Amino acid sequence: MTKNYFAVDLGATSGRTILATFDGTRVQMQEVTRFANPMIPLGGHLYWDIAGLYNEVLRGLREIAGKGIQIESIGIDTWGCDFAFFGSDGQLLGMPHCYRDQHTVGAQEKFFEKMPAAEVYKRTGIQFMDFNSLFQLDTLKRNGSQALEHADKVLFIPDALIYMLTGKAICEYTVASTSQMLNPVTGDLDEDILAALGLSRDKFGIMTQPGTIVGTLSAQVQEATGLGAIPVVAVAGHDTGSAVAAVPASDREYAYLSCGTWSLLGIESEKAIISEDSFRENFTNEGGIEGTTRFLKNICGMWILEQCRKEWSREGKDYSYPQIVEMAEGAEPFVSFINPDDASFANPKSMLSAINHFCECTGQVVPKDDAQVVRTIFESLALRYREVLEILESMSPFAIDVLHIIGGGSKNRLLNQYTANAIGKRVVAGPSEATAIGNIAMQAIAAGAISSLAEARKCIRESVATEQFLPQDTDVWQAAYERFKAVNKR
Numbered sequence: 001m002t003k004n005y006f007a008v009d010l011g012a013t014s015g016r017t018i019l020a021t022f023d024g025t026r027v028q029m030q031e032v033t034r035f036a037n038p039m040i041p042l043g044g045h046l047y048w049d050i051a052g053l054y055n056e057v058l059r060g061l062r063e064i065a066g067k068g069i070q071i072e073s074i075g076i077d078t079w080g081c082d083f084a085f086f087g088s089d090g091q092l093l094g095m096p097h098c099y100r101d102q103h104t105v106g107a108q109e110k111f112f113e114k115m116p117a118a119e120v121y122k123r124t125g126i127q128f129m130d131f132n133s134l135f136q137l138d139t140l141k142r143n144g145s146q147a148l149e150h151a152d153k154v155l156f157i158p159d160a161l162i163y164m165l166t167g168k169a170i171c172e173y174t175v176a177s178t179s180q181m182l183n184p185v186t187g188d189l190d191e192d193i194l195a196a197l198g199l200s201r202d203k204f205g206i207m208t209q210p211g212t213i214v215g216t217l218s219a220q221v222q223e224a225t226g227l228g229a230i231p232v233v234a235v236a237g238h239d240t241g242s243a244v245a246a247v248p249a250s251d252r253e254y255a256y257l258s259c260g261t262w263s264l265l266g267i268e269s270e271k272a273i274i275s276e277d278s279f280r281e282n283f284t285n286e287g288g289i290e291g292t293t294r295f296l297k298n299i300c301g302m303w304i305l306e307q308c309r310k311e312w313s314r315e316g317k318d319y320s321y322p323q324i325v326e327m328a329e330g331a332e333p334f335v336s337f338i339n340p341d342d343a344s345f346a347n348p349k350s351m352l353s354a355i356n357h358f359c360e361c362t363g364q365v366v367p368k369d370d371a372q373v374v375r376t377i378f379e380s381l382a383l384r385y386r387e388v389l390e391i392l393e394s395m396s397p398f399a400i401d402v403l404h405i406i407g408g409g410s411k412n413r414l415l416n417q418y419t420a421n422a423i424g425k426r427v428v429a430g431p432s433e434a435t436a437i438g439n440i441a442m443q444a445i446a447a448g449a450i451s452s453l454a455e456a457r458k459c460i461r462e463s464v465a466t467e468q469f470l471p472q473d474t475d476v477w478q479a480a481y482e483r484f485k486a487v488n489k490r
Contacts, residue, residue, distance in 0.1 A: 003449060006032075006064060006071045006230075007439040008057050008161070010078040011239065012099075012261050013037060013306065015053060017060030018433075019069065020440040022449060026463040027440060029433060033060045039098045046102075047095035050084055050157070054164050058224055065226035072447050073213070074165070075235035075439045076158045077242040080178030080286075081133050084160035085151035090167070093147040096157065099131035100347045103143070107135035110142065114196045118279065123190050125274040125285035126180040127298060133179035137197055154203045158237035165232055166215035169205035172234045174241035176207070177287035184272040184285055184293060210236040210245075210289055211445045235442035236289060240264050240296075243406050245289050245438030245453060246431060248461040252292075253398040255389060257419070258434065259409025261303045263381070265388050266296020267396055281391050289442070289453050295395075297388050300340040302409060305377050307351035312370060324374050325414045331375035334480045336364040338380045339488045362487050382418035383477075383484040389423055402426045406434035413467070420469040421477045430466035437464070 007018040007029075016034040020027055035056045040047045057076070064071060085093040097103070107130055108117070117128065126132065133156070140148045148154075155163055156175045163169050176182045176189065181197075183190040188207050194200065208214065216229035236242040243258045258264045272285040272293045286294040305324070312319060319327070336359045338345070348354040355373060356366045367373045385403075393400055403425055405416055410429040420427040431437055441456035450456050471477075 003444075003447065004069055004071045005440045005443045006061065006074045007436045007443070008060070008074065008076040009239065009242075009436045009439060010037060010053060010076070010157070012079045015056060017057065017063075018436045018440075019064060019071070020436070022440070022444055022459075024449065025459060027437060027459060028463070029436060029440070032063050039100060040095065042095075046098035046100055048082065048098055048157070050096055050160060051092065054161060057161060057165070058221070061221075061225040061227055071227075071230060073231040073233045073443045074217075075233045075443045076161050077235055077237055077239045077435055077439050078157040078161075078175070080156070080175055080238045080240070081131055081136070083133060083136075083154055083156050085147045086153040086155065086160070086163065087150060088152040092164075093151060096160070097136060097140070099136070101131075102347070104130040104135050104139050106130075107139045111135055111138045111196070115193065120180065120193065121279045122274060123183050123193060124180050125184055125272045125278070126177070127282050127284035128180075129298065134181050134193065134197070137199065141198055151203060153205065154199070155205055156237065159205055162214055162232055162234065163205075165217055165221050167218050168215040168232075170208040170214055170234055171205040172208050172210065172237035174210055174287040174289075175237035176204075177285070178238055182287065184274075184287070208234045210234055210241065211442045213446050231446075233443045233446045235439045238286065239435045241286065241288060241294065242436075242438035242442070243434040244268065244294055245441055245456065246434040246460055247404045247406055248428075248431065248457055248464065248466060249404060250457070250461070253400075254402050254404055255392065255396075255400045256404045256406060257385060257409075258407045259301055259405055259412075260407045261301055261306065263299040263301035263385070263409065264296050265299055265385060266294055266392065267398075267400070269293045269295045269397065273395055275395070277395055281395075283392070283395070295392075297392070299381075299384055299388060300345060301381070304338075304340060304345055304351060304355075305374065307348075308355075308373060308377070311350060311352050317370070319370070321412075325412065327371035328374040328378050328414060331371040333375065334379060334483070335372060336367060336376050337383065337480075337484045337487045338376060340377075340381055340384050364487065378415050378418055379480065380484070382415065382422040383481055385419050386422040386481060387485070400425070402428060405429045406431060408432055410434075413469075416467070416469045417472065420471045421473055422481065424471045424474050424477075426471075427469040428466050429469065431460065431464040433464075
């Protein structure tokens, strides 16, 4: 029997709502609405307009209701780390801070005065990044945040939207795992870390595994959308968790690259990998589906290119993605390299200036035109993927022979080929809509339409087309890799 599911997929630059039809074997999707998700600068900080996002969810639901389409459930995935505050009356206490807000610069060192870095990593196994929820909350606490002081509930972004739709407060496992507050051994937020923050466990929602029905749309939401008491499912609330659920692999011995604004490169592991090596290399253990762990490293993805495109657009140069790929193909190869993860690219006033400055400081040629900039970004990303993959292989419990590229970046055939060339391994690209498909798969599991993740992946393999890329010009790319490493050691 054919069933319909409604997915909300929110990224750090844009969001969309999606209608999926599943006949028991194959899934088909269509976009219902698409909308921007800009960072809001206000009072010297950066925020998210969560009320606006909530309203966009309602708009998508109204579209569905207006067409008379019956949906089985609703699932929401978003980026990780960020959170919203709610008062004891259930009201939203201001806009959530954006993870790119500069108020957390230097925050790690402040927290490590309370608990050493090694102890934090031992308890959480999470990669250290300034914007992790742990450091955001500690910063807000130190700065006397009134919203935090009066918060009855602290909910991660997908959980906050679920709360606004249903009135049920949860703490979904996969998105909670991005916070650097979850202990993968206990499966709950770490009490000692919370104590160091001066926060109690009861401020956070009930720990909830993906594939759980949380509740139904509230009476107010039903009235606002024209829908009935539709179930809301906690999917893998972290978008990477949903994306990895959609990897069309027949076993779990592979590496994946979830490629969008961020690139996340890792493996699925039966348990967390927390060791001196993973601590030194700053790898992360995020919660996965069916008790698995996503052992990975965050890499700056298309963020750099996206910011360049914004600058070019302001200059009247609105390059399409096909144009950008064509520009890169026509540019001279291996002229300059950047480290995509250098702090200077986190949120500069001008990304183009940041690239030029990096090249100047490392004694390289400054890109001469826009095409050379794109070529530099693509080649540098591919070489950074190799660098991280080599480190990952040294800690993986199994040999890695194939890299699955999923997410929007999987549509970039040029970068896919560059990646295969750089890593010297087979690359399988697709699905590009991995996050939405993974979201829908968890809804289908919750509804009993699919029995397991393995069955879901079988359905996905039958539903989506993938493309294979084999390594080319490996000697040339090996030489480029040596130059890349030399540049980034300076």
